[in-house]
Every structure is written in C-alpha cells, then in structure tokens.
Amino acid sequence: MNYLAQNLEALRKRYPALAENTQENSGGLLTIVPSREGSPSAAHEGRWVHSGYDPRQEAQGWAKAQLREWKASELGVVLGVGLLYHVEALVALKPQGVMLAVVVPNVAELKDAVSTRPMAAWIHRVEWLWGTPAAMAEELAARSEPLRFMTYGPAARLQADAHRDLEAGLRRMVSAKQTGRLHVAVVGPIYGGSLPIAHHTVAALESLGHRVSWLDQSPHRISYETFGVYHEPRHRLTMQSRFADVLSLGVVTHLAEDPPDLVLALAQAPMNLAVLEHLRKKKFLTAMWFVENHRHLTYWQQLAGGYDYWFVIQEGSCFESLKRAGARHVSYLPMAAEPNLHRPIVLTAADQDEYGADVSFVGAGYANRRTVLPRWLSNDWSFKLWGNEWEGAEGFTSVLQRGGDRIDTETCIKVFNATSINLNLHSYAGDGLDPEADFVNPRTFELAACGAFQLVDERSLMPDLFAADELVRFTAVAEVPLLIRAWLDDVPGRRAIAEAARRRVFAQHTYQHRMKELLTTIGVHQPDRIGAIMRGDRNAGALTQRENTPPELAALLRRFPSDQRVELKEVAAQIKTKGADRELAREELLVLMLDSYRVETRDLV
Amino acid sequence: MGRMPRTLIIQLARLGDLLQSLPAIAQLHARQPETQFDLLCPSHLTDVGRLLPGIEKVRPWDGAAWQRRAMDAQQNLRAEHLVEVDTTLMALAPDRYDYAYVLNQHPRALLAASLLAREVKGPFLYGPLSEVLTPWASYIRDVAQRRLGRRVHLADAFCGLCGVSPPGSVVMLDPPTVRLPEDLEPIGKHAAPWIALIVGAGETERFVPTGVWRRLMTLLLSCMPQSRIVLVGTERERAAEIQAPLPSSALGRIWDTTGRTSLSQLAAVLARCHRVVGSDTGPLHLAAALGRPVIGWYFARARVHETGPYGFHHVVWQAEDMMGEIWPVDETIAAMCEQGHHAPVGWSVWTSHCDAWGAYYALAGQSAVPPPEREALWHELETALS
Structure with a gap:
C-alpha cells in the first residue's frame, strides 16, 4: 500500500513546506527490515532503530515511561524520528489537549518513516519542527510553555549532533530570558585545585542573582591532614575517609536547615554515595562539576549514580564511562576564568622586575614538564619557573623562583601580566605531550583573561573554545623554541592575539557563562522545577497572574514585589509578620497549615 | 427547636496524650450535656478515640497526607494546593464546629481548630500565631520541656486548659469488642x-x-x-x-x-x-x-x-x-x-x-x-x- 501519499496529504494541511520537502527527498537513511511479529522495523548502519521483535510493544513501554514525568502544561518535544512508532504510542496515550512536537533534523529520515507506515490518523495531531538546529531552537525558545524533552535513544543516536546543537542553541536563548532566582548550595572540596574553582563558582552564581549557600569545607583541612601522620596507609585512609563521612553529614545537616533548589558539588567535595542517595530520596537535586581529568582521578566511578547531573570537562570516553557507571545526565562544561580576578594589571617597575621575563612557566612539577621544559630554556631569552613540586628536578636551579614555593593567585596574575610569553603545558604523568589531549585547563582561560600572551599545547577540545587567531598552539615540543623566537620580537602581534583571547573569554568563557550553562542545562531537563524557577514562573507577579489563582491567594501574593520568587515559606512568613493578634483569613490558615508540615518534609539528619 | 451545639476536641499528639485527655473530655461532657463532642486525633489513633466516653464522632487527621501536600506545595505553591487542602478539610468536617478545644501546643492543632471551628479555646491567648500561653498551657509547657511540675497531673492540667476542674474520680474505657487472632x-x-x-x-x-x-x-x-x-x-x-x-x-x-x-x-x-x-x-x-x-x-x-x-x-x-x-x-x-x-x-x-x-x-x-x-x-x- 502506498502510505506516502496519504501521510503527506495529512501532513500538508498544517505543514505544506515540510510535506513538499519530504516528498522531494529521496530518503534512504533507514534500512527497513520486517520485525518478527510482521510490522516493519528499521536499522541504521547495522543497529536497530526499533525492536526487531515487536516495535509497537517497545514503543508502548517507552511512551508509558515518558508519561510519568510529562506534565499537562508542558510541550512534549520528542528527539528521535525512526519510524515514529514511539510518537504514535505517545499520541495514543497522552491526555487530550496536551501538546506534542517532534524534532526532524533530517527530512530523509521522515521520508523513510512516512513511506513505510500509515500515519494519516495521527500525523496532524503532532507539531513538526524541522530545519536547522538553530531555527528549531529559536522556534522552541519562542514557546511560552515549559518544554519536556523526551529522547527515544535508538533513533536519536542518528541525529546526535543536530540534537546537541539544538539544545545548545536553546540553552543560549533560554538563559537570556531567565529572570528567576535559585537557591544553590555549593559544596567545595577540603583543599586542592577545585577549591578556587568553587570560589569562582560561588561568585558567579551570586553575580547572576542567585542565592548561594557556600558550604566551605576548607576550614577542615587542618583536621583532615592531621590524619595523614599515620604511617600505615590503611589507617590513614580509613581515618580520612571516616572524617570525610562526618563532613558529608555536616553538609546534609546544613541542607536540612536551609534546603536549596540545587546542591552543586565541586570535584573532591566530601559527599559520599550514601549521602547522595539519601538526598535523592528526600527530593534534593544534585549536580557535580567534575573539574578533573577522569582518566587520572577515578573516584567518579563510585559516585556516578549518586548525582543527578554530571558536568565534566571532557567528552567522548568520559561521557560513556560515566554513563556506564550509572550517571543519568552527563554534560560538557569546560573550565573558565574569573575576569574580576584574572585581569590585566598595571605593574610597578619593581613588580615588573621581580615577576617579568621573556618566557615564564607557572605550574607544579609534573613528570612531563620536568622532561619538556629544559628543552625550552635558552640563552636567547630570560626564563622564570614558578610553582612547587619541583624537588629533585635538575637543570632548573637558575630559573626556579622562590625556591619552588607554592605561589598564590595574585602572584600568578602578576607573573602572567609581566611575562612576554607564558608557556602553558597541560600536565601529564608520562614524558612529552599528553597523548590523550582533550580537555582545556583553567590556566588557558586565566592567561587569556589577563590579556597575557600564551603558547599552549593543542587539545582536541580547544578549537570549540578558542580560534587559531586567539591562541597560539603547538603540537610538538620542538615547535616551541621556534614559536618563542618568532613571537618574542612581535610585540604588536602578541598583543593582538592576547586581546582577541581576552575578548573571547569575556564573551563566552567566564564562570558566569558556565553557571548559566549549567543551570540552563538542568532547567531544560527539569522544566517543572529548576526550569520553572528560572523562567520566573515562581515569581510573585507570575503567580498572581495565573488564571486559576483565587483572589485571596492573589492578595497574599501582591504583598511581594512582582519579581520576587515566592514559595510557601515566604508566603507563610509574610502572614506571620502581619501580627499575631489579628484574625486570619481562611487562605492564610491553609498556607500556615501547609507550612507547618513543610518544615518537617526535609527532616534529613 | 435549636440545633445541638457542636464542639470539637483536638488532640493531635500521641497515644498517651490522647488517653490523658479522658478526664477533660468527661468533665466537658458533664458540664455541657447538650453539646455534641467530636474528637480530632491522628488517624492511626482513631480506634482508641472511638473508645472514649462522651465522644460522638472521631475525625481522623492524616498527618502523612498533609506532609505529602506540603512537599508538593513547598516549591511550587499553586492555587490547586489551597483548593485541595480546603476540600480535604470540608470533607473532614462539612459544617464548622461552634467551638474547638485544643489540647496541643503545636501551631497546627491551633490552625486546625481555627479552620474547623468558629470559636477556639486553646493554649494561646491570642490565636494560632500568638506566643502568649494561657496559664495552664504555660504549666504544661514547663512540665514537658523543663520538667518543672507542681504535682498537677498532665491529665488534670488538660482539664484546667479546658476551663474545667478534674473529675475527682477515674474515667474508664469499656474494652472494645474486637476479634483477636x-x-x-x-x-x-x-x-x-x-x-x-x-x-x-x-x-x-x-x-x-x-x-x-x-x-x-x-x-x-x-x-x-x-x-x-x-x-x-x-x-x-x-x-x-x-x-x-x-x-x-x-x-x-x-x-x-x-x-x-x-x-x-x-x-x-x-x-x-x-x-x-x-x-x-x-x-x-x-x-x-x-x-x-x-x-x-x-x-x-x-x-x-x-x-x-x-x-x-x-x-x-x-x-x-x-x-x-x-x-x-x-x-x-x-x-x-x-x-x-x-x-x-x-x-x-x-x-x-x-x-x-x-x-x-x-x-x-x-x-x-x-x-x-x-x-x-x-x-x-x-x-x-x-
């Protein structure tokens, strides 16, 4: 039977251009294969797009699972086309009036679908989004309803790039419109490289207008290190691990007393799996920004299933490994700079003298740096080496500053500003350059934000972050002396490159950008929770204007500024401030009653 | 002929407190024989509530359901939440009571009383948001929190809270007629x-x-x-x-x-x-x-x-x-x-x-x-x- 004509006829009524495009497309993306039960199934490059046994039954199961989360007020957006069994199942199951849209990045796939199966009965009951990812993102961003994305994995896999671009575009557009204020609890590490990043994260969230509870674990460092005196490693690890468990409980206690919308942990935060599971049971939303190389530090394996959202600085195998270990949502979130801190500064002559050099390197003495850096010393330029853990490294005596002491951030910034060419070599435990060079380190962004010129080793993720005319990269150790020689004399060239890099940081790579991205990503996945708050749906003005808000509640809400986020506890507090000796309206009593139970719902400890 | 006055006694605490409310209920009943006395108690205690002499109807208070509603409403307060709890209260007691006697000091007992009755006699002098305790409520708080009793038994203090004197005798429950395994x-x-x-x-x-x-x-x-x-x-x-x-x-x-x-x-x-x-x-x-x-x-x-x-x-x-x-x-x-x-x-x-x-x-x-x-x-x- 020729389904194509019937299906396109039904589609044409609302989507004539899409019907036309589909008709003209030759299709052929999918390989149509009969399933065991007789209905057509499909494969792509040898992998099933629908069940080879019973595609309808499989689709039913998927659709039922989606309905558990999908709220009537949300626009459901399906990612993944295939033969559209799953969309048909959703259309059949969804309540009347609930809206559903399907993203079609490639019309060839739709052509295969409409040529293979009858769809005329329901095809007009779905909204079809097609075109470039940017166009589809714009269309979705213009919608007033919250969006609920529903991914049919086997088919979505075919268009993964388009979906990623669509989501990125959507995040950008959505984040520009966000007005709501979240309460985020940031849990930092006891010490280490992620501690300053935690500080920057807190500052960025605050500057975006969110309320931040900073759960600083660094005051516990002295106690933690006290346990390091035990000679037996097992004893030391046991004590430190138990201590971290206590800190974990401390975090829970804080969360119980002041529950946030989101718990954001930075790498090395003392949060164990039991605590994370406990938090999930109590409906806390958790996220981890894992600002580590997942190949070197592998504790994520124990925690993968504990956090609701993972943000990582690597892609590819990092995503796959985390998902295999149980992570539900993994997103890429590269490092960044804090422009209020990492900035160009005017140095005194004395500072210039102390911190300046033709070439500098700031960093710890990792194995690869010990072998590579000597090859970049020369009598043709002055060289200063700053940082710690250089003990036993021969050949650096004359260039190592301050006897190899750790230097603070302000000193780093002076060095960056005072140096003509800053070398930025990503750490690696072997010799030479990192053979799995993917993520971009914080130093790259910090140097750029300072307006400092740098030579940095090439990373696979670098091109998405900086263009070739914004950063000078090298791919071999031997290239560096040549680059130094070339750029040392080219002051205007260095300045142009450094300024371009700085502009790029300001435009896209600050911690503010990262936090916006992080919150928007979670908001897109949680349209009725984080998403709703960020859209401002929980602000007094929006709540007052809801159609079904009774006048009594509206009167309560009008006591708040219209852009203030209002929750049960705020309304209750407002009622209480009006004085104890007056008669309360029924709605006020109801609010107070709910609030009296609210304080018990987060009884965590 | 006038309608029989209706009074709700509210005891939302535990089994022991409910049973220690017995003298107060008996005395209120003795003093107001024309009044219908109902009891609001935690839903898991309604079996015991039904044994109390002088109680006509037992209204179950489902704290767990309230907690679920509060969890739902805490971050996304909507009109539906208030409608739902109002409907629940209406189902619990379609007509407001003339009086409520509140034997707990938890604000929610006072709030329940204010929602379910026109006039409230409770531990706070000026309504559910007041922090000023009546003298008997103050005594009970001292007993509960500071162990500063002055030899008045809690059950008798409940009588004082309700404005009645102790019964002077022991009020007994009839054993329930219930099948045992x-x-x-x-x-x-x-x-x-x-x-x-x-x-x-x-x-x-x-x-x-x-x-x-x-x-x-x-x-x-x-x-x-x-x-x-x-x-x-x-x-x-x-x-x-x-x-x-x-x-x-x-x-x-x-x-x-x-x-x-x-x-x-x-x-x-x-x-x-x-x-x-x-x-x-x-x-x-x-x-x-x-x-x-x-x-x-x-x-x-x-x-x-x-x-x-x-x-x-x-x-x-x-x-x-x-x-x-x-x-x-x-x-x-x-x-x-x-x-x-x-x-x-x-x-x-x-x-x-x-x-x-x-x-x-x-x-x-x-x-x-x-x-x-x-x-x-x-x-x-x-x-x-x-």
Missing part, C-alpha cells in the same frame, strides 16, 4: 494471673534492655507458677530476642502478641490481663484507662507525678539517679507477689491516688497525703484565669 483468644481465659509486659517503647531512650526483661520473665514464671506472660507492643524482633534464650520450661507460658495487634486488639488484650508492666507510657495509660493495675518503670524523661498512670493502685518506679544497670526487677516481682514495695538504689517507688484535685502519687509504704502544691496551683491558676 485465633491463637490469642485464650489470653486471660484461665484462672492464672496474666501479666502483660510492654517490651518496646515509642522512643529508644525508654527501651528496657532485653536482658532485664528476660530476667523479669524468668523470675516471674518461677515465683508465680500459675502465671502467664503476654508480650505486647510493636517490636516483634525485640520480643523474639528476649525469648530466644529462655528455658524450655517457659514454653507454653509466654504469649507473644508483638507486631500482630491493632490498637483495638491491643486494648482487648490488655483488658484481659491482670497486670500490665512496662516503660512505654502510651500503652500503660491505655491499660490504666481500661482499669488494669499498672506497674510502670519511669526513666529517661518520664515523670511519675505528671504522667503516671491515672487512677488508683498503680505503682511506678521512678528513676532518680540511675546507677548503671540497676533495674527494679526483684522489687517488681515482690510487688506482684504482695510482698510490699521497695526501691533499689537510684529509684523511688510511688503508688497512685485520686481526689477532688485529680490524680497524685505518694511514696509507697507511706500514708497518702495529697501534695499541697497541687491544690495551691489550682487556686493560683484559676485566679489568673478570672
């Missing part, structure tokens, strides 16, 4: 003394060590050869742990009901026993209200003068200064064998009495002299009220 039917039907042991407690700090229970049971079975022991409570594992190492001679003399009975069935079991021993005040109050002589071991925060079993002939060992693992085991056996009341080191022993000013406890073995501060407090607080 078949294997528990024989309880209390032989001539032997049946002793109920309440082996658990609502709070772990009131747990008596299992070894102590075991010793008590062994001695009891030995000293009273005809006796039978009934283990009651919800802690089935604890009961199993107590029984596991007992000698085979104990077989057939121990009836384990733990974890198997509803509250009505628990009441029926207790009513069939000749004595009830324990540290969990809720079931002890239930046994006392059913007219069973009670032996209480009061320690942790339990205080005999304010929360001892209400009525006559109850015995309470009160921990004064607990010295290690000394428990009044031998003394309890001696008391049950009519060999007098003695107190081990760190404990005192008291017997219960009752007069026009309510219940009081006097040191066992001494003449029952009513404590003068009790009457003085009644005069003082009645003056304050007027």
Whole structure:
C-alpha cells in the first residue's frame, strides 16, 4: 500500500513546506527490515532503530515511561524520528489537549518513516519542527510553555549532533530570558585545585542573582591532614575517609536547615554515595562539576549514580564511562576564568622586575614538564619557573623562583601580566605531550583573561573554545623554541592575539557563562522545577497572574514585589509578620497549615 | 427547636496524650450535656478515640497526607494546593464546629481548630500565631520541656486548659469488642494471673534492655507458677530476642502478641490481663484507662507525678539517679507477689491516688497525703484565669 501519499496529504494541511520537502527527498537513511511479529522495523548502519521483535510493544513501554514525568502544561518535544512508532504510542496515550512536537533534523529520515507506515490518523495531531538546529531552537525558545524533552535513544543516536546543537542553541536563548532566582548550595572540596574553582563558582552564581549557600569545607583541612601522620596507609585512609563521612553529614545537616533548589558539588567535595542517595530520596537535586581529568582521578566511578547531573570537562570516553557507571545526565562544561580576578594589571617597575621575563612557566612539577621544559630554556631569552613540586628536578636551579614555593593567585596574575610569553603545558604523568589531549585547563582561560600572551599545547577540545587567531598552539615540543623566537620580537602581534583571547573569554568563557550553562542545562531537563524557577514562573507577579489563582491567594501574593520568587515559606512568613493578634483569613490558615508540615518534609539528619 | 451545639476536641499528639485527655473530655461532657463532642486525633489513633466516653464522632487527621501536600506545595505553591487542602478539610468536617478545644501546643492543632471551628479555646491567648500561653498551657509547657511540675497531673492540667476542674474520680474505657487472632483468644481465659509486659517503647531512650526483661520473665514464671506472660507492643524482633534464650520450661507460658495487634486488639488484650508492666507510657495509660493495675518503670524523661498512670493502685518506679544497670526487677516481682514495695538504689517507688484535685502519687509504704502544691496551683491558676 502506498502510505506516502496519504501521510503527506495529512501532513500538508498544517505543514505544506515540510510535506513538499519530504516528498522531494529521496530518503534512504533507514534500512527497513520486517520485525518478527510482521510490522516493519528499521536499522541504521547495522543497529536497530526499533525492536526487531515487536516495535509497537517497545514503543508502548517507552511512551508509558515518558508519561510519568510529562506534565499537562508542558510541550512534549520528542528527539528521535525512526519510524515514529514511539510518537504514535505517545499520541495514543497522552491526555487530550496536551501538546506534542517532534524534532526532524533530517527530512530523509521522515521520508523513510512516512513511506513505510500509515500515519494519516495521527500525523496532524503532532507539531513538526524541522530545519536547522538553530531555527528549531529559536522556534522552541519562542514557546511560552515549559518544554519536556523526551529522547527515544535508538533513533536519536542518528541525529546526535543536530540534537546537541539544538539544545545548545536553546540553552543560549533560554538563559537570556531567565529572570528567576535559585537557591544553590555549593559544596567545595577540603583543599586542592577545585577549591578556587568553587570560589569562582560561588561568585558567579551570586553575580547572576542567585542565592548561594557556600558550604566551605576548607576550614577542615587542618583536621583532615592531621590524619595523614599515620604511617600505615590503611589507617590513614580509613581515618580520612571516616572524617570525610562526618563532613558529608555536616553538609546534609546544613541542607536540612536551609534546603536549596540545587546542591552543586565541586570535584573532591566530601559527599559520599550514601549521602547522595539519601538526598535523592528526600527530593534534593544534585549536580557535580567534575573539574578533573577522569582518566587520572577515578573516584567518579563510585559516585556516578549518586548525582543527578554530571558536568565534566571532557567528552567522548568520559561521557560513556560515566554513563556506564550509572550517571543519568552527563554534560560538557569546560573550565573558565574569573575576569574580576584574572585581569590585566598595571605593574610597578619593581613588580615588573621581580615577576617579568621573556618566557615564564607557572605550574607544579609534573613528570612531563620536568622532561619538556629544559628543552625550552635558552640563552636567547630570560626564563622564570614558578610553582612547587619541583624537588629533585635538575637543570632548573637558575630559573626556579622562590625556591619552588607554592605561589598564590595574585602572584600568578602578576607573573602572567609581566611575562612576554607564558608557556602553558597541560600536565601529564608520562614524558612529552599528553597523548590523550582533550580537555582545556583553567590556566588557558586565566592567561587569556589577563590579556597575557600564551603558547599552549593543542587539545582536541580547544578549537570549540578558542580560534587559531586567539591562541597560539603547538603540537610538538620542538615547535616551541621556534614559536618563542618568532613571537618574542612581535610585540604588536602578541598583543593582538592576547586581546582577541581576552575578548573571547569575556564573551563566552567566564564562570558566569558556565553557571548559566549549567543551570540552563538542568532547567531544560527539569522544566517543572529548576526550569520553572528560572523562567520566573515562581515569581510573585507570575503567580498572581495565573488564571486559576483565587483572589485571596492573589492578595497574599501582591504583598511581594512582582519579581520576587515566592514559595510557601515566604508566603507563610509574610502572614506571620502581619501580627499575631489579628484574625486570619481562611487562605492564610491553609498556607500556615501547609507550612507547618513543610518544615518537617526535609527532616534529613 | 435549636440545633445541638457542636464542639470539637483536638488532640493531635500521641497515644498517651490522647488517653490523658479522658478526664477533660468527661468533665466537658458533664458540664455541657447538650453539646455534641467530636474528637480530632491522628488517624492511626482513631480506634482508641472511638473508645472514649462522651465522644460522638472521631475525625481522623492524616498527618502523612498533609506532609505529602506540603512537599508538593513547598516549591511550587499553586492555587490547586489551597483548593485541595480546603476540600480535604470540608470533607473532614462539612459544617464548622461552634467551638474547638485544643489540647496541643503545636501551631497546627491551633490552625486546625481555627479552620474547623468558629470559636477556639486553646493554649494561646491570642490565636494560632500568638506566643502568649494561657496559664495552664504555660504549666504544661514547663512540665514537658523543663520538667518543672507542681504535682498537677498532665491529665488534670488538660482539664484546667479546658476551663474545667478534674473529675475527682477515674474515667474508664469499656474494652472494645474486637476479634483477636485465633491463637490469642485464650489470653486471660484461665484462672492464672496474666501479666502483660510492654517490651518496646515509642522512643529508644525508654527501651528496657532485653536482658532485664528476660530476667523479669524468668523470675516471674518461677515465683508465680500459675502465671502467664503476654508480650505486647510493636517490636516483634525485640520480643523474639528476649525469648530466644529462655528455658524450655517457659514454653507454653509466654504469649507473644508483638507486631500482630491493632490498637483495638491491643486494648482487648490488655483488658484481659491482670497486670500490665512496662516503660512505654502510651500503652500503660491505655491499660490504666481500661482499669488494669499498672506497674510502670519511669526513666529517661518520664515523670511519675505528671504522667503516671491515672487512677488508683498503680505503682511506678521512678528513676532518680540511675546507677548503671540497676533495674527494679526483684522489687517488681515482690510487688506482684504482695510482698510490699521497695526501691533499689537510684529509684523511688510511688503508688497512685485520686481526689477532688485529680490524680497524685505518694511514696509507697507511706500514708497518702495529697501534695499541697497541687491544690495551691489550682487556686493560683484559676485566679489568673478570672
């Protein structure tokens, strides 16, 4: 039977251009294969797009699972086309009036679908989004309803790039419109490289207008290190691990007393799996920004299933490994700079003298740096080496500053500003350059934000972050002396490159950008929770204007500024401030009653 | 002909508090015989609420459902939430009551009263947001939080809170007519003394060590050869742990009901026993209200003068200064064998009495002299009220 004509006829009524495009497309993306039960199934490059046994039954199961989360007020957006069994199942199951849209990045796939199966009965009951990812993102961003994305994995896999671009575009557009204020609890590490990043994260969230509870674990460092005196490693690890468990409980206690919308942990935060599971049971939303190389530090394996959202600085195998270990949502979130801190500064002559050099390197003495850096010393330029853990490294005596002491951030910034060419070599435990060079380190962004010129080793993720005319990269150790020689004399060239890099940081790579991205990503996945708050749906003005808000509640809400986020506890507090000796309206009593139970719902400890 | 006035009594606390509300309910009923008195209590206590004399209807308060609603509303307050809770309240009590008497100090009891009744008599002078306690409420708070009792029993203080005097006699519950599991039917039907042991407690700090229970049971079975022991409570594992190492001679003399009975069935079991021993005040109050002589071991925060079993002939060992693992085991056996009341080191022993000013406890073995501060407090607080 020729389904194509019937299906396109039904589609044409609302989507004539899409019907036309589909008709003209030759299709052929999918390989149509009969399933065991007789209905057509499909494969792509040898992998099933629908069940080879019973595609309808499989689709039913998927659709039922989606309905558990999908709220009537949300626009459901399906990612993944295939033969559209799953969309048909959703259309059949969804309540009347609930809206559903399907993203079609490639019309060839739709052509295969409409040529293979009858769809005329329901095809007009779905909204079809097609075109470039940017166009589809714009269309979705213009919608007033919250969006609920529903991914049919086997088919979505075919268009993964388009979906990623669509989501990125959507995040950008959505984040520009966000007005709501979240309460985020940031849990930092006891010490280490992620501690300053935690500080920057807190500052960025605050500057975006969110309320931040900073759960600083660094005051516990002295106690933690006290346990390091035990000679037996097992004893030391046991004590430190138990201590971290206590800190974990401390975090829970804080969360119980002041529950946030989101718990954001930075790498090395003392949060164990039991605590994370406990938090999930109590409906806390958790996220981890894992600002580590997942190949070197592998504790994520124990925690993968504990956090609701993972943000990582690597892609590819990092995503796959985390998902295999149980992570539900993994997103890429590269490092960044804090422009209020990492900035160009005017140095005194004395500072210039102390911190300046033709070439500098700031960093710890990792194995690869010990072998590579000597090859970049020369009598043709002055060289200063700053940082710690250089003990036993021969050949650096004359260039190592301050006897190899750790230097603070302000000193780093002076060095960056005072140096003509800053070398930025990503750490690696072997010799030479990192053979799995993917993520971009914080130093790259910090140097750029300072307006400092740098030579940095090439990373696979670098091109998405900086263009070739914004950063000078090298791919071999031997290239560096040549680059130094070339750029040392080219002051205007260095300045142009450094300024371009700085502009790029300001435009896209600050911690503010990262936090916006992080919150928007979670908001897109949680349209009725984080998403709703960020859209401002929980602000007094929006709540007052809801159609079904009774006048009594509206009167309560009008006591708040219209852009203030209002929750049960705020309304209750407002009622209480009006004085104890007056008669309360029924709605006020109801609010107070709910609030009296609210304080018990987060009884965590 | 006018409509019968309707009054709601609100007691949202635990089993013990509900049973200690009995004198107040009886007195209110006696003073206002034309009024219909209903009770609002936690839904899991409605079986007991229905046993209370003078109560017409029992309204269940489903705290868990309220908690679910609060969780849903806490971050996304919508009109639907208020509509839903209003509907729930309307279903609970379609017509507002004329009066509500509130016997808890938790704000939600006051809020419930304000929502369900036109006029509220409660622990706060100026409504649910007030922090100014009435004199009797202030006394109850001192008892509960600071252990500053002045020998007025909590049940009588509830009378004061409701503006009535103590009944001067003991108000009893009728045992419920409820079927027991078949294997528990024989309880209390032989001539032997049946002793109920309440082996658990609502709070772990009131747990008596299992070894102590075991010793008590062994001695009891030995000293009273005809006796039978009934283990009651919800802690089935604890009961199993107590029984596991007992000698085979104990077989057939121990009836384990733990974890198997509803509250009505628990009441029926207790009513069939000749004595009830324990540290969990809720079931002890239930046994006392059913007219069973009670032996209480009061320690942790339990205080005999304010929360001892209400009525006559109850015995309470009160921990004064607990010295290690000394428990009044031998003394309890001696008391049950009519060999007098003695107190081990760190404990005192008291017997219960009752007069026009309510219940009081006097040191066992001494003449029952009513404590003068009790009457003085009644005069003082009645003056304050007027």
